[in-house]
Amino acid sequence: MxxxxxxxxxxxxxxxxxxxxxxxxxxxxxxEIETTQAVTTxxxxxxxxxxxxxxxxxxxxxxVAETETTEVETTVxxxxxxxxLQETExxxxxxxxxxxxxxxxxxxxxxxxxxxxxxKIYGTMSSGYYWCSFTTGSNTEADYRISxxxxxxxxxxxxxxxYDDYGTELSSGQADSxxxxxxxxxxxxxxxxxxxxxxxxxxxxxxxxxxxxRDFNQISSGIKTSDTVEVASNKIxxxxxxxxxxFAPVGAKIAASIESGYHYYAFTTAVSGEYTITLVDETTxxxxxKAVVYDEYGSEVSSGxxxxxxxxxxxxxxxxxxxxxxxxxxxxxxxxxxxxxxxTIREPEDAEVQxxxxxxxxxxxxxxxxxxxxxxxxxFVINSDEFIDEEAAKEAVEPVAEALLAxxxxxxxxxxxxxxxxxxxxxxxLSERRAAAVKNLLVEEFGVPESQIETIGLGYEADPFERxxxxxxxxxxxxxxxxxxxxxxxxxxxxxxxxxIAQEILAANE
Numbered sequence: 001m002x003x004x005x006x007x008x009x010x011x012x013x014x015x016x017x018x019x020x021x022x023x024x025x026x027x028x029x030x031x032e033i034e035t036t037q038a039v040t041t042x043x044x045x046x047x048x049x050x051x052x053x054x055x056x057x058x059x060x061x062x063x064v065a066e067t068e069t070t071e072v073e074t075t076v077x078x079x080x081x082x083x084x085l086q087e088t089e090x091x092x093x094x095x096x097x098x099x100x101x102x103x104x105x106x107x108x109x110x111x112x113x114x115x116x117x118x119x120k121i122y123g124t125m126s127s128g129y130y131w132c133s134f135t136t137g138s139n140t141e142a143d144y145r146i147s148x149x150x151x152x153x154x155x156x157x158x159x160x161x162x163y164d165d166y167g168t169e170l171s172s173g174q175a176d177s178x179x180x181x182x183x184x185x186x187x188x189x190x191x192x193x194x195x196x197x198x199x200x201x202x203x204x205x206x207x208x209x210x211x212x213x214r215d216f217n218q219i220s221s222g223i224k225t226s227d228t229v230e231v232a233s234n235k236i237x238x239x240x241x242x243x244x245x246x247f248a249p250v251g252a253k254i255a256a257s258i259e260s261g262y263h264y265y266a267f268t269t270a271v272s273g274e275y276t277i278t279l280v281d282e283t284t285x286x287x288x289x290k291a292v293v294y295d296e297y298g299s300e301v302s303s304g305x306x307x308x309x310x311x312x313x314x315x316x317x318x319x320x321x322x323x324x325x326x327x328x329x330x331x332x333x334x335x336x337x338x339x340x341x342x343x344t345i346r347e348p349e350d351a352e353v354q355x356x357x358x359x360x361x362x363x364x365x366x367x368x369x370x371x372x373x374x375x376x377x378x379x380f381v382i383n384s385d386e387f388i389d390e391e392a393a394k395e396a397v398e399p400v401a402e403a404l405l406a407x408x409x410x411x412x413x414x415x416x417x418x419x420x421x422x423x424x425x426x427x428x429x430l431s432e433r434r435a436a437a438v439k440n441l442l443v444e445e446f447g448v449p450e451s452q453i454e455t456i457g458l459g460y461e462a463d464p465f466e467r468x469x470x471x472x473x474x475x476x477x478x479x480x481x482x483x484x485x486x487x488x489x490x491x492x493x494x495x496x497x498x499x500x501i502a503q504e505i506l507a508a509n510e
Contacts, residue, residue: 105130105199109163112196116487117468118218120227120243121211121376125158127204133196134213135484136189137469143216144186146197147297148175150209151241153261156202158209162186163196170195175209179241179262180330181298186213192480210243222466223501224324225372225493239264242294242328247368250275250345258289260336265329268368273348275318277329279307280342287334289341293318294328301327307341318345365496366407370465371400373438374491385433387441394445397438400494401446404453411452413502414438415493417463419486420471424461431492432457438492454497456509464501465493 105123106112112131115121123130136142150158154177161172170187189195201207236246238256245266248254256263269275281289286309293302305316321327333339377396379388387393404412416431435455442448460467468488471481495502 105132107131109167109196109198114194114484114487115211115213116375116484117213117215118466119212119374119376119468119488122209123199123211124206124208125199125201126206128200130199131196132199132211133194133484135194135482136191137215137482137485138191139215139217140191141217142189142191144189145183145214145216145297146171146173146186147181147183147212147214148173148209149179149181149211149241149243149298150175150177150201150207151179151243152205152207152209153177153179153240155205155207158199158201158207160211161198163198165194165196177207179239179264180294181210181242181296183297183299218469223370223464225465226369227372227374227377236265242266242296242298242330245328248329248343248345250347253342253344255340255342257338257340258331258333259338261332263331265331266326267329267345268326269321269323269347271347272321272323275321275348276315276346277304277318278313278315278344278346279305279331280311280313281307281309282311282340282342283338284309284311286337286339289331289333289339291316291343292330294330296326296328304329309339365499366403366410367412367494367496367499370493370495370499370501372465372491372493373397375487378438378492380434380437380490383430385430385437387437390441393438393441397441398446401442401448404442404448405446408449408452411454411497412494413497413505414453414455415495415505416455416457417465417467417489417491417493418460419468419481419489420460421481421486424459427459428457428462430457431459435492438494454506456505458505458509460489462505462509463489464505 104113107128107130109131112133115132115134117134121132136144146160146162148158148160157174157176159172159174162170164170170189171185173182173184175182186195197211197213199209199211201209236248236254237244239245240261240263242264245264248265248267250267250270254265277291277293279289279291288306288308290304290306292300292304295301301321302317302319304318305314307314318327318329329343329345331341331343333341373396378393380386381388400412404410414435416433416435418427418431421427422430432455435457439450439453439455442453443450458464468485469482470486470489497503497506
């Protein structure tokens with residue numbers, strides 16, 4: 001029995017020992033698992049953080065590298081672009097010796113752009129100052145005057161001042177927004193000298209303006225040209241300034257309505273003598289309509305007259321007018337009241353027979369005056385027929401295209417002329433190529449039939465039109481070349497092919 005109890009106690013002890021060992025093994029295993037997980041988590045965290053740090057470092061380095069590369073490349077490109085731009089500007093400055101498109105005025109006296117004499121120059125003033133210059137000839141009896149026009153009714157005025165090379169003011173003039181040209185003397189100028197004109201608008205208001213510099217004592221025997229297409233039509237565009245005035249046929253009754261501001265019309269005389277204007281105010285609620293006549297310089301030729309609201313025609317003298325000259329009529333209503341009106345321009349009574357002949361001849365022409373496209377509107381590359389600004393050239397010839405398309409039975413002659421720079425033979429070839437370039441523009445861009453256009457190059461010796469005196473001759477000696485006068489001569493002139501002058505040109509150059 002005793003032995004049996006001892007055996008049971010031993011068995012119990014053995015079982016307890018086994019259970020103790022199992023418990024310790026389980027605890028050790030659990031600890032190992034927890035430790036492994038902790039180590040793994042730490043390793044993963046460090047690895048992840050390391051990867052993140054490396055990624056951030058890589059991104060930062062990439063960003064810096066890309067930024068530095070971009071900045072370097074941009075700098076190189078800008079430098080190359082600046083150099084290319086400078087080369088282009090240098091080339092354009094060289095080409096400007098031959099012609100200019102729309103005049104790019106300077107912003108100071110040193111950068112003043114040289115403009116042609118006896119040619120209308122246009123610009124849009126907004127702020128600051130515009131500068132241009134001109135060169136006088138050797139004629140000691142020259143009388144230089146400047147005509148200025150503010151073409152913007154909303155502005156106050158445009159002002160022009162003349163300076164010498166030392167910055168001394170010599171003269172000035174203002175043109176207000178009423179649309180009337182003002183002409184003033186340039187001052188006592190020396191021969192063969194460059195002078196400067198500074199243009200500004202009142203309070204830096206935006207204003208379109210026209211400027212022309214003339215020598216009133218210069219005698220020209222050439223045929224007059226116009227820079228405005230004057231097309232025969234039964235409709236006249238009503239203008240608010242002299243420069244845009246539509247041409248009113250002499251002898252025709254013109255009808256229009258006015259509410260505010262001023263209406264301008266132009267008319268060209270055929271004979272000299274006293275012209276009469278008959279005016280009717282057709283609106284009973286208005287007070288009166290008034291008409292005044294001016295010459296191209298803005299000087300009043302006739303104080304005109306008024307027609308009141310009774311409807312009775314009022315006739316008054318337009319003045320003693322010269323033949324083959326353009327004059328302007330300015331109409332306005334009292335206190336800007338709305339009024340319908342008509343007016344008729346009547347020639348001297350003793351000119352009836354001659355007038356009938358002239359009117360009958362003009363019915364066969366679409367251009368009443370040869371139309372000139374000069375260096376202020378179309379710019380060619382020097383010694384080339386290539387347009388520097390083709391868009392500007394398109395804008396210049398568009399009115400011609402419209403007229404030709406409206407009158408398909410009429411044809412024109414495009415004649416090229418040049419300055420006296422080079423031989424006559426080379427200038428004839430150059431002027432022919434440039435006339436052909438204008439023809440191609442009309443045909444290709446506007447669809448004008450090629451059969452409606454003929455071209456010819458005249459150079460300078462065969463040029464019958466009014467020219468700038470770009471070379472002054474005293475006896476057998478030719479003096480210096482005057483660039484401002486030369487600009488006037490680099491042009492194409494467009495005329496009806498059936499006109500007398502076109503037929504003379506063609507006959508002389510067969």
